[in-house]
Amino acid sequence: MKVLVSVKRVVDYNVKVRVKSDGSGVDIANVKMSMNPFDEIAIEEAVRLKEKGVVTEVIAVSCGVTQCQETLRTAMAIGADRAILVETAVELQPLAVAKLLKALIDKEQPGLIILGKQAIDDDCNQTGQMLAALADLPQGTFASKVEIVDGKANITREVDGGSETVSLTLPAVITTDLRLNEPRYVTLPNIMKAKKKPLETFTPEALGVDVSPRIKTLKVVEPPKRSAGIKVPDVATLVAKLKTEAKVI
């Protein structure tokens, strides 16, 4: 069984982005880019399934600009066997990415597709669910545990108030939550090995997918600033302030 994992190149988790002064977006020129943390968890899970002998091949996919190749090399350093880049300079929205991945599912026929639950740039949390819908597959979103048993995927999902478990027929789409696993550190020998692994490139046109945006960004602004209040010297003052000034207790 093959597993397909999608990875997105995003502004690094530790970078605090700045809004451009013309309000057209955030300034991502010259900032550090990394793999979306949830996608790292997705690749790690796929590689662990391969190490357990549950799957035979891990294919990493990224959609976007040429530099996504770096993200794919990282995925292969973690343990993906090969990679596919769908290259375009068009700003890709979740529906477009879901359609591209659907086209690749049709080509590759994987038994599992694993994605991060959301990207930390646009915070959309859509692509996995959209892909499942387009491919008419069951979905196990926000997964904190994945077990493949008797041709089914048993997924423990994080929900409000606790967790729930669903059993899905294969093929199935899974999206990862934070605590599914802890991704390994990539080692230098594995980075070297990853450079030799195959990386195929397609265009959206070659896959027959229309990626034109459905949502137009009109402007991007800084959020209203919350100013710092006061420091209180002790607990008694704090309680007094909460009672008489803020009136919240």
Add this chain to the structure above:
Amino acid sequence: MTSLVIAEHDNASIKGATLNTITAALKCGGDVHVLVAGSNAGVAAAAAAQIAGVAKVLHADADGFAHGLAENVAAQVVAVAASYSHILFPATASGKNVAPRVAAKLDVGQISDITKVDSADTFERPIYAGNAIATVQSLDATKVLTVRTTGFDPAAATGGSAAVEVLTAVGASAQSTFMGSEIAKNDRPELTAAKIIVSGGRALGSSEKFMDVMTPLADKLGAALGASRAAVDAGYAPNDWQVGQTGKIVAPQLYIAAGISGAIQHLAGMKDSKIIVAINKDPEAPIFSVADYGLEADLFVAVPELVAAL
């Protein structure tokens, strides 16, 4: 122009997040209908009909809706979607699970986590963990939206008298089966609906100390308990207590952060709280830059003192 709100419910009652979503739907203009897809959910449908501002309730009842499986609920929404200009879900775990499935089936883009309705097709939403606010316009005929509940006041739960229309339920998917759930039972308010939240960080040091120190404060204030990602990662608090960019987004009247340094991902989840109190030993902790009242103190001393003083 009519909006459809997908109710979040437990078959017996309507969850609070539905009320905020109805307010957002009313701002889109036109009538607001509510879909209750459940199993033996007649009581929930009747409760939805009481909500102020609701013109009609659609009630679909089948075993397949008992646990809100995305495959089944999305199919039911798609079956009625043609009558609606806007389809809105609360941006909760279940709303986020179902909404994109509906959008993709309708071949439309989705706008997640809206915090403001500017016009029938233009909305505001936070991006980059709330470090930027984007104003976006949908170019599609049907708008599929998830609503960040902290951005909208709840609609009144009573005062309405909408008619309830019973729908023919769609068939259940054979691809997905609900196996079970582990939902923590407690008497505390829900994190996203609580008026007061007390939240603990990594400084608590262990799950025992987290419970020993934070629980009495929550009990005293009738508050919900939250935690920073660091505390959850360390195993001091359950996963679903996490407040932040990828956890719960909250905006209570009072948020007390004890031993939380204030990473941007945490601030993204709580900075819209009305009053923020920070208790931290480190005078340089970023949490102080958003706190209305900062107390520089050891939480192991200050929190019990606070419990005694309340």
